[in-house]
Amino acid sequence: MKEREAPDAHFTVDKQNISLWPQEPAPKPDLFPVLRKPLGLRVAFICLSLVLVTSIVLQAVFYPRLMDKILDVKSDAQMLGGRVDNISTLGSVLEKDRGRVEEAEVQMRILNTSLSRVRSQILSLRISMEQASAQISVLTRNWEEVDSLSSKIPELQRDLDKSSTLNAKVRGLQNSLENVNKLLQRQSDILEMMSQGWKYFGGNFYHFSHTPKTWYSAEQTCISRDAHLTSVTSESEQEFLYKSADGFPFWIGLTKAGTEGDWYWVDGTSFNKKQSERFWIPGEPNNIGNNEHCGNVRVSSLQSWNDLSCDNKFPFICKRPYIQTVP
Incomplete structure (x- = not known):
């Protein structure tokens, strides 16, 4: 089996x-x-x-x-695992704490900078305090001197009053001296102009030129001398002019524009027609031949103005305002 x-x-x-x-x-x-x-x-x-x-x-x-x-x-x-989770949580906390620490470091640096500035300011304040202390010491000494001078104030006040009186007198003398200087300067200027052939009257200089010229040529000559043909603004000035002319005819600064024009002064002075009526020779101005557009002083009289043709040649009178020169 x-x-x-x-x-x-x-x-x-x-x-x-x-x-x-x-x-x-x-x-x-x-x-x-x-x-x-x-x-x-x-x-x-x-x-x-x-x-x-x-x-x-x-x-x-x-x-x-x-x-x-x-x-x-x-x-x-x-x-x-729980501990690992705790460690992870702790890591995030550490990261946050690290950021806070970095912020704290930045703030510490800012604070250090501020402290440095504060130290510098404290040092400057200390220096200022020392300077102020020195100034206080100087002021204390000055105050002591002021105390010593306080007793002399009444005497100083009396001297000051005397000084004020003297100052007032000095200022008066200075004003008088200034006025004298101005007067002397004025007389010097007048003498200087008179030495050049000018005459002085009423704050103006007048030059009586005996060289015959047409009215327009005479005006140009006056302009070259910082002047114009003379104007007449008062009876006293008219009297001065005809007496100085001594009966000789002289061009003055009187003219008009055209046959029907109004008379005016070439230096820009306003022409007073009403006042001027008594200075014309009776019957003047007559504008003979419709060509007599310029005026002159013809005779030794208050009524001495005459109108003539501007092309006639006559001696002429220049007028120049007096201006104070700076010494």
């Missing part, structure tokens, strides 16, 4: 329970196993069975401990 192969043994481990069952239904017991199987095969099967049983027993014994270890490892891993 052929020997049958030993069936495979199957088992499961459920924590501490061990189950063992054959893959197929167990064969009927052989009445003669010893006779049918070789001895070596039986020994091998027994050893394998012992190894399997031993392994199962060991697993059954050590599995709970292994599971406890695994659970401990899981617990430790969870704890470690």
Whole structure:
């Protein structure tokens, strides 16, 4: 008879329970196993069975401990994970704290700069205080001198009153001296002009030129001397002119524009027609030939004006206002 192969043994481990069952239904017991199987095969099967049983027993014994270890490892891993999370949170907190520290460093630098400025200001204030102290010392000494002078104030007041009186007299003398200087300067100017052939009357200089010229040429000559042909503004001036002319005819600055024009003074002085009526020779101006547009002094009389043609040649009178020269 052929020997049958030993069936495979199957088992499961459920924590501490061990189950063992054959893959197929167990064969009927052989009445003669010893006779049918070789001895070596039986020994091998027994050893394998012992190894399997031993392994199962060991697993059954050590599995709970292994599971406890695994659970401990899981617990430790969870704890470690929590610590890692705490470390991550702590890292973000550290980052925030690092930013705050950097801001604090910036503020510290700003504060140091402000402290440096404050130290500089304190130093300047200290120097100013020292200077003020020195000035106070000087003022104290000056105040002591003022106290010593206070007793002399009445005497000084009397001297001041005398000085005021003297000053008033000095100012009066100065004013008088200035007036004298002006008068002397005026006389000097008048003498200077008279030495050049000018006559002085009523604040004006008059030059009686005996060189015959037409009226227009005479005016140009006066202009070259910073003057104009004379105007007449008062009876006293008219009297001065005809007496100085001594009966000789002289051009004056009287003219008119055209036949029907009004008379006017060439130096721009306003012509007083009403006042001037008594200075004309009776019957003048008559404008003979419609060509007598310029005036002259013809006779030695208050009524001495005459109108003539401007092309006639006569001596002429230049008039120049007196201007005070600066010494």
